[in-house]
Amino acid sequence: MALRPETARWFELMLARDELAAALQCLAASGEVELQAHSDLSAAALLPALRASVDEYRRLAQRYAQFWPQASSSTPQGAREPEQIPTAALKQLQSWAADADPVIDQLQKVARERAELQLVEELSSEPDRELPDLQLFAQSGPVLASRAYLLESAPKDLAVPASVLAQYIRRGQRIYILAAGPAEQIAAFDSALSAHKARQLTLPPGLPADRAAAHDFIVARIDEIAAQRRDLDSRLNELQQRYGLRGALADLSFIEWLVQNVSQLALTEHFAWITGWTSDFAGDRVEAALNRAHLHYLLRFPGAPQGLIRPVLLHNPRWAQPFELFSRLLGMPGASEADPSGLLAFVAPLMFGFMFADVGQGAVLIIAGVALHRRFPATALLIPGGFAAAAFGFLFGSVFASEQYLPALWLRPLERPLALLGVSLALGACVILLGLVLDAVQHVWAGLAMQWWATRAGLVLCYLGLICTPLVTRALWALPVGLGWYLIGSAVRGPRAGRLIGLATAAGEAVETLFQLAINTVSFVRVGAFALAHAGLGSAVAGIAATMGSRPAAWLVLAAGNALIIAIEGLVVGIQTTRLILFEFFVRFLQGSGRAFHPLATAASAAEPHPSSRTLS
Numbered sequence: 001m002a003l004r005p006e007t008a009r010w011f012e013l014m015l016a017r018d019e020l021a022a023a024l025q026c027l028a029a030s031g032e033v034e035l036q037a038h039s040d041l042s043a044a045a046l047l048p049a050l051r052a053s054v055d056e057y058r059r060l061a062q063r064y065a066q067f068w069p070q071a072s073s074s075t076p077q078g079a080r081e082p083e084q085i086p087t088a089a090l091k092q093l094q095s096w097a098a099d100a101d102p103v104i105d106q107l108q109k110v111a112r113e114r115a116e117l118q119l120v121e122e123l124s125s126e127p128d129r130e131l132p133d134l135q136l137f138a139q140s141g142p143v144l145a146s147r148a149y150l151l152e153s154a155p156k157d158l159a160v161p162a163s164v165l166a167q168y169i170r171r172g173q174r175i176y177i178l179a180a181g182p183a184e185q186i187a188a189f190d191s192a193l194s195a196h197k198a199r200q201l202t203l204p205p206g207l208p209a210d211r212a213a214a215h216d217f218i219v220a221r222i223d224e225i226a227a228q229r230r231d232l233d234s235r236l237n238e239l240q241q242r243y244g245l246r247g248a249l250a251d252l253s254f255i256e257w258l259v260q261n262v263s264q265l266a267l268t269e270h271f272a273w274i275t276g277w278t279s280d281f282a283g284d285r286v287e288a289a290l291n292r293a294h295l296h297y298l299l300r301f302p303g304a305p306q307g308l309i310r311p312v313l314l315h316n317p318r319w320a321q322p323f324e325l326f327s328r329l330l331g332m333p334g335a336s337e338a339d340p341s342g343l344l345a346f347v348a349p350l351m352f353g354f355m356f357a358d359v360g361q362g363a364v365l366i367i368a369g370v371a372l373h374r375r376f377p378a379t380a381l382l383i384p385g386g387f388a389a390a391a392f393g394f395l396f397g398s399v400f401a402s403e404q405y406l407p408a409l410w411l412r413p414l415e416r417p418l419a420l421l422g423v424s425l426a427l428g429a430c431v432i433l434l435g436l437v438l439d440a441v442q443h444v445w446a447g448l449a450m451q452w453w454a455t456r457a458g459l460v461l462c463y464l465g466l467i468c469t470p471l472v473t474r475a476l477w478a479l480p481v482g483l484g485w486y487l488i489g490s491a492v493r494g495p496r497a498g499r500l501i502g503l504a505t506a507a508g509e510a511v512e513t514l515f516q517l518a519i520n521t522v523s524f525v526r527v528g529a530f531a532l533a534h535a536g537l538g539s540a541v542a543g544i545a546a547t548m549g550s551r552p553a554a555w556l557v558l559a560a561g562n563a564l565i566i567a568i569e570g571l572v573v574g575i576q577t578t579r580l581i582l583f584e585f586f587v588r589f590l591q592g593s594g595r596a597f598h599p600l601a602t603a604a605s606a607a608e609p610h611p612s613s614r615t616l617s
Helices: 017-030 046-067 084-124 134-138 183-194 211-242 245-261 284-292 321-330 341-355 359-372 377-396 417-445 449-468 473-493 499-523 525-546 551-588
Strands: 009-016 033-035 144-151 165-171 174-182 199-201 271-278 297-300 311-313
Touching (some): 017 033, 017 284, 046 084, 046 245, 084 144, 084 165, 084 211, 084 245, 174 183, 284 297, 321 341, 321 377, 321 551, 341 525, 341 551, 359 377, 417 499, 417 525, 417 551, 449 473, 449 499, 473 499
Antiparallel strands (some): 009 297, 033 271, 144 174
16 A cells, blocks of 8 residues: 555657557557657647548448448557558448448348238237238228228327227237228328327238238248348348458547547657656556567657646555545545545544444445445445444444344443543544644655644644643643744744744634644544434334334334435435545645546447347347
8 A cells, every 4th residue: 555646657659650550559458558749740630630530430330330240350450550541441331331232221121021010910910809801901992091000008089080990909008900981081090190109000912811811921921031131131241241341340440549539649751759658667568568569669768748747646455445536536646645545444434333333234234335336336435334334333232223132342322422422532633633644744755844843743732732631631731832833933934024924924824723623623523423323313213113012013113214224324424424534634634636647548349230130130
């Protein structure tokens, strides 16, 4: 666990322009690089041209993506300049589209016909209904008209014209309507049904009059369509192979990634210059990635150019990483700021468990954290919080809001509330002292150790005197000594001109700081107060359960009460823990002035294939 964050290392990579695409892919795959341009060499003419190619690629995708295969690879093959990659790939794609259009049109046509036939098959297979002669029904006209409709649910307030004969056939939730009548009234019926989102069915020509024969006719036609689709799929696959569609899609997918993730490039006519930051401090992993692609390059790690903000890297063990969430709420710790994540792995669960002490409820939180943390990473905090809650549950003798089954290894909160509040105050004083120590450490890192010793050390002495006075009254002498220390140090290190005004200003700042420290310490009384509230609520639940006349009713009350405590009070205690960390602990040292390291994202894989055989099934 590293208390001080590290800053990324600046790198510069020079290589041939035709190897730029492969180099970017290698750097992204390493996960060790954040690009940041720093050059007078411009690529202003390149990226707009690539964006135009991406726009054309996306336009084609709207029409053809469901008929494209899986891209073969997201890495362009061979040494080519970036602008050459989409030009050749788009030409392949457009040539394929010209030859594939008739096949796709036929596939879509037979898909629509098959969908209609499946619905008519469902209608004709209705065993308990006498159906009209579907052949005559489909051939009515010109004075009379007929319709077959499909509704996904029963219509409400549907008015059938007086001269229209309508037959309703229910299949599950669906409603089929067969209607025949004068053409003008059927047209009015069409309008009425369109308001109910009805679908008109097209009966196939040549449909036999007999229902069984009609059903066999439809099934045979569906089989013909399946054979026709297999032939069309084969022709489409042949065209994909002829035009090398998989490789073309991989190239265009890479260019789309490049436009989205690489906003600036430094290029000359023959060379490319890639610059930025890396988390690979030795450079071994970046070099290995470039060597695996057999690239020709020059890689060096000079000092970072002036004026650039170094990205910050946090190095925490896996068990402390979920607690990085707290510091990121204020921003990334700067290079000369302490990363408190490892310390919070102990402090935050300690405060949470103190306020939410119960063995059974803590076990529930552990189970919830284990079950949910992969899908919702923030819920990983429930695991250490649950363990701390269970540990304090043993200390307080509480399991699922009941104090009957476990002895209190320390105390019962409702029996000794003052002791509980006193311990919470002591806990707060320790947390605030930890923040003051981290502030001192940060001054040392920033080369301001003498300034801290001359001024802030006096305020720390004052605070120690204030918190120790209830135990040792003579500790109160530390207050004037520390205050004098701070004032003298401020006067000595301040400018000689206006020293009296500076001394008055320092006195005001000292009083304000000590007042804030006192308020921050008193704020930790809420830890004990919430522990008492949790114990009181648990006692109330257990008391109500005890008044139930039957054991099942008592268990039901206990289950409902514990669920309510876990859901509501668990959330409130979590919010209070976060508040104490942010506004009582972090305020002493953390400013969040750093910039997070954002590695170059890997190229997005090609869109999932949508073969026509699957899409049109």
